[in-house]
Amino acid sequence: MKNAISFPAAGAAKWEGVLGNTSRYIEARELKNRALWAAFVNEFRVQKDGERNAWAGEFWGKMLRGACITWRYSGDPELYEVICGTVEDMLTAQDPLGRFSTYTVDTEFRGWDMWCRKYVLLAMEYFLEICPDDGLKARITEACKKHADYIIEKVGPGEGQIPIVFTSNWWGGMNSCSILEPMVKLYALTKEPRYLDYCRYIIETGGCAYGDLFAQALENKTLPCDYGSDKAYEMISCFEGILEYYKLTGEEKYLTMAENFFRAVRETDVTITGCCGTHGEQFNRSAVNQTDPAMTGVMQDNCVSVTWLKFAGKLLALTGKACYAEVMEQTAYNAFLTAVNLPEEEQPFDTYGALLLSHRGKSRGGWQPLAAGGGYGCCQCIGSAASGLMPLSAVTWNDDGVFVSFYEQGTAATPFGVLRVETKYPAEGEIKITAEAEGTFALRLRIPGWCRRCALTVNGEAVKAEPGDWAVMERRWNRGDEVRLTLDMETRVIHAAPGRFEVCQRHTALRRGPLVMARDLRLGEDVMLPARPLEKDGAAEAELWRNESFPSLVSLAVRDENGGVFHVADYGSCGKTLDARSLMTCWLPEEDYLTPEKEEFCICGEAGYIGLDPDGTCSLKNKGTLFRARKTGAGFYRLESEDRYLRCGGYALAWSEEPGGEESEFRLISDRGGKRYIANKLTCRLVKPNFTDGQVMCSFEPYKWILK
Numbered sequence: 001m002k003n004a005i006s007f008p009a010a011g012a013a014k015w016e017g018v019l020g021n022t023s024r025y026i027e028a029r030e031l032k033n034r035a036l037w038a039a040f041v042n043e044f045r046v047q048k049d050g051e052r053n054a055w056a057g058e059f060w061g062k063m064l065r066g067a068c069i070t071w072r073y074s075g076d077p078e079l080y081e082v083i084c085g086t087v088e089d090m091l092t093a094q095d096p097l098g099r100f101s102t103y104t105v106d107t108e109f110r111g112w113d114m115w116c117r118k119y120v121l122l123a124m125e126y127f128l129e130i131c132p133d134d135g136l137k138a139r140i141t142e143a144c145k146k147h148a149d150y151i152i153e154k155v156g157p158g159e160g161q162i163p164i165v166f167t168s169n170w171w172g173g174m175n176s177c178s179i180l181e182p183m184v185k186l187y188a189l190t191k192e193p194r195y196l197d198y199c200r201y202i203i204e205t206g207g208c209a210y211g212d213l214f215a216q217a218l219e220n221k222t223l224p225c226d227y228g229s230d231k232a233y234e235m236i237s238c239f240e241g242i243l244e245y246y247k248l249t250g251e252e253k254y255l256t257m258a259e260n261f262f263r264a265v266r267e268t269d270v271t272i273t274g275c276c277g278t279h280g281e282q283f284n285r286s287a288v289n290q291t292d293p294a295m296t297g298v299m300q301d302n303c304v305s306v307t308w309l310k311f312a313g314k315l316l317a318l319t320g321k322a323c324y325a326e327v328m329e330q331t332a333y334n335a336f337l338t339a340v341n342l343p344e345e346e347q348p349f350d351t352y353g354a355l356l357l358s359h360r361g362k363s364r365g366g367w368q369p370l371a372a373g374g375g376y377g378c379c380q381c382i383g384s385a386a387s388g389l390m391p392l393s394a395v396t397w398n399d400d401g402v403f404v405s406f407y408e409q410g411t412a413a414t415p416f417g418v419l420r421v422e423t424k425y426p427a428e429g430e431i432k433i434t435a436e437a438e439g440t441f442a443l444r445l446r447i448p449g450w451c452r453r454c455a456l457t458v459n460g461e462a463v464k465a466e467p468g469d470w471a472v473m474e475r476r477w478n479r480g481d482e483v484r485l486t487l488d489m490e491t492r493v494i495h496a497a498p499g500r501f502e503v504c505q506r507h508t509a510l511r512r513g514p515l516v517m518a519r520d521l522r523l524g525e526d527v528m529l530p531a532r533p534l535e536k537d538g539a540a541e542a543e544l545w546r547n548e549s550f551p552s553l554v555s556l557a558v559r560d561e562n563g564g565v566f567h568v569a570d571y572g573s574c575g576k577t578l579d580a581r582s583l584m585t586c587w588l589p590e591e592d593y594l595t596p597e598k599e600e601f602c603i604c605g606e607a608g609y610i611g612l613d614p615d616g617t618c619s620l621k622n623k624g625t626l627f628r629a630r631k632t633g634a635g636f637y638r639l640e641s642e643d644r645y646l647r648c649g650g651y652a653l654a655w656s657e658e659p660g661g662e663e664s665e666f667r668l669i670s671d672r673g674g675k676r677y678i679a680n681k682l683t684c685r686l687v688k689p690n691f692t693d694g695q696v697m698c699s700f701e702p703y704k705w706i707l708k
C-alpha cells in the first residue's frame with residue numbers, strides 16, 4: 001500500500017505561525033544539543049538500565065525520530081549534521097552480540113529493555129528515510145539486522161525462548177510488543193522473510209498478556225480501556241505497528257482494527273484538549289472523567305498527546321481522510337502546545353496537563369538520571385515528533401492535487417506549484433491562499449468540524465464547503481488565483497457529558513475556533529469561583545481582550561449570566577509557570593459544589609481515594625474518586641461516593657510495602673467564611689494493609705488548610 005498523500009521535500013514548506021515557530025524553537029533548543037545526544041548514546045555504553053528496570057535507553061531513539069521528522073520539515077543543514085553525528089556515535093555503541101541495549105546480557109529482556117531497543121531500531125529506520133549516503137545506509141541496515149536478529153533468537157514462541165509478552169513486567173508486555181512497527185519496516189527494507197514471520201508472531205500474541213488488543217479492536221465491542229491493560233501510550237504504539245503492517249500487506253482487516261481502535265478512543269477517551277487519560281497515563285473513559293473533580297492530579301501525559309497525534313497523522317497519510325487531520329489539530333493546538341515550556345524553564349517540555357482547578361508541573365513523567373550527569377524525561381524526548389509533524393503535514397498532495405490540512409502564514413512548494421497562505425489562524429478565521437501555480441489540479445481545503453458557518457470563494461465566486469470534510473476545488477488554476485476561506489470564530493459553549501457523579505455534568509467549557517479556552521490565576525481572577533457564560537444559540541458573548549499578564553494566542557473577555565465579565569486565554573498558553581501561580585481550569589464549574597458550609601463538601605483523592613471510618617481509620621482504594629463528606633457527631637466526616645465505574649486492584653500495592661511508611665497525597669478544596677482554601681499536600685499514612693477486600697486501611701491526619 002502507498003500512502004494516500006505525499007509530504008513536501010525538506011525545506012519546501014515554510015510556516016511562520018505558532019506551528020512553524022514551535023518547531024524551530026524545539027529544533028534550536030533541544031534537537032541541536034550535541035551534549036544531550038552524546039549523553040543518550042552513553043547510556044548504551046554503561047548499560048545501567050537493568051539495575052532498576054529503567055528506560056533511559058528510550059531517549060535516544062525517541063528524540064531521533066522527532067529530529068528526523070523535524071528535519072523533513074525544515075531541511076536545516078546543521079540539524080542534519082547533528083543527526084548524522086549521533087547516528088555514527090550510536091553505531092559505535094553496538095555491542096559484539098549485535099545489541100543496542102542499555103541492559104546488560106544478565107539483566108536483558110525485562111523492564112523496558114525491548115521498548116528501548118524498539119526505539120533504536122525505529123529511529124535508525126527514520127534516519128534511513130532521509131539519508132542520501134548509500135555507504136552509511138548499508139552500514140545502518142547491517143547494524144539493524146544484527147540488532148533484530150539477536151532479539152529474534154532470544155524472544156519468541158520456540159523452546160528456550162522468552163515469549164515477547166513476558167519480556168516486561170509492565171502493562172502485559174505491550175511496551176515490548178510495540179517493536180512490531182520497526183520490525184515491519186525492517187522487513188520492508190530488507191525483504192528477509194524472518195522479519196515478516198516475526199511480525200506475524202507478534203500479532204498472534206495479541207500485543208498484550210492480559211488480552212488480545214488486535215482481536216478486540218477488530219471485534220469492536222470492548223472499549224480500549226478494558227482491553228486488558230490500559231496504558232495509553234504503549235497501546236497506541238502497538239496500533240502504529242498494525243498500521244505499518246497494513247501498509248506492507250494491504251490486508252484490509254488491519255486498517256479496520258486501527259480505525260476501530262481510533263474511533264473508540266476518540267469517542268470515549270479523548271478529552272476536550274485532545275489528550276487521553278485523566279488518571280495517570282492510562283485510558284480510563286476520559287471523555288466522561290475529564291470533569292470529575294477527583295481527577296486533578298497526574299493526568300494528560302505529553303507522551304500520550306504526541307503518540308495520539310502521530311497515530312492520527314499515520315491514518316491521515318494512509319487514508320487521506322479529513323477527520324484525522326481534525327484530531328491532529330485539536331491535540332496540537334491544545335494538549336500539545338500547553339506542554340511546550342517557556343525558554344526560561346529548564347526543560348523544553350512539561351509532562352502532565354490540567355483540566356479542572358489544577359495546575360501544570362505536578363511531576364515529570366518518565367524521568368531518568370543519566371550517567372553523563374543530569375537527567376531527562378520521556379515527555380521531553382517525544383515532543384519534537386509533534387512539533388515537526390504538524391508543519392510537515394500542513395500542505396500535502398496526491399497525484400491529482402493538493403491537500404491543505406492546517407492553516408498557517410507561509411508558503412509550500414508542491415509538484416503543482418507554490419501556494420502562498422496569508423492568515424492569522426488560529427487567532428482569526430480569515431485565510432487567503434494564492435496560487436503561484438498554473439495547471440489543472442484539485443485543491444482541497446480542510447473545513448474544520450467545529451465550524452458551523454464558513455464561506456469559501458475562488459476569485460470571488462462561491463464554492464461549496466461542508467464542515468468536517470475537504471472542500472474540493474478541481475479546476476484550471478492560473479497564477480494569482482485567489483482562494484478565500486472564512487471560518488466562524490464564535491466562542492462555543494461546550495457542556496460536559498454525564499460522569500460518575502451528578503456534579504461532573506455541572507461544567508461548561510469555551511472553545512474559539514480550534515482553541516480551547518481556560519482561566520489562569522495569572523489573569524487576576526479567582527479561578528476557583530464558578531463561572532457561567534451567558535449562552536445564546538450555543539455560543540458565548542465574548543470579545544477579544546488584551547492580555548497583559550502573559551503571551552497568548554487569543555484572550556477573551558466573556559460575559560457571564562449575572563452581567564459580569566470573566567477572562568480566559570487559549571489553553572495552550574495557560575499554566576506556563578508550572579506551579580500553583582498559574583492554577584488553571586478549562587472546565588468551568590457552574591456552581592460552587594465544593595463548599596462545606598452546609599456540613600457537606602467534596603474530598604478528592606489525587607492518587608487514591610479514601611473512606612473514613614468512625615474509628616479514625618480510612619479505606620484507601622486504587623482510583624481517584626470524589627466523595628461527599630458529611631460531618632458526624634463524633635467529629636469525623638462520613639465520606640460517601642456515588643462512583644459508578646469503580647474498579648479495584650493495582651495501585652494500592654504501590655503504597656503498601658511498608659505499613660506505616662508510605663504516604664499518599666490528597667486534595668481538598670473548600671470554602672470557609674467566604675475564603676478559598678486548598679490542601680493539596682494532605683497526607684494519608686498507611687497503617688494496616690489489608691488486601692482481602694481490595695482495600696487498604698490507613699490513618700488519616702487532620703486536614704491542613706492552606707489559605708490561598
Ligand SMILES: [Zn+2]
Nearest residue numbers: 303365378379
Ligand atoms: Zn512521557
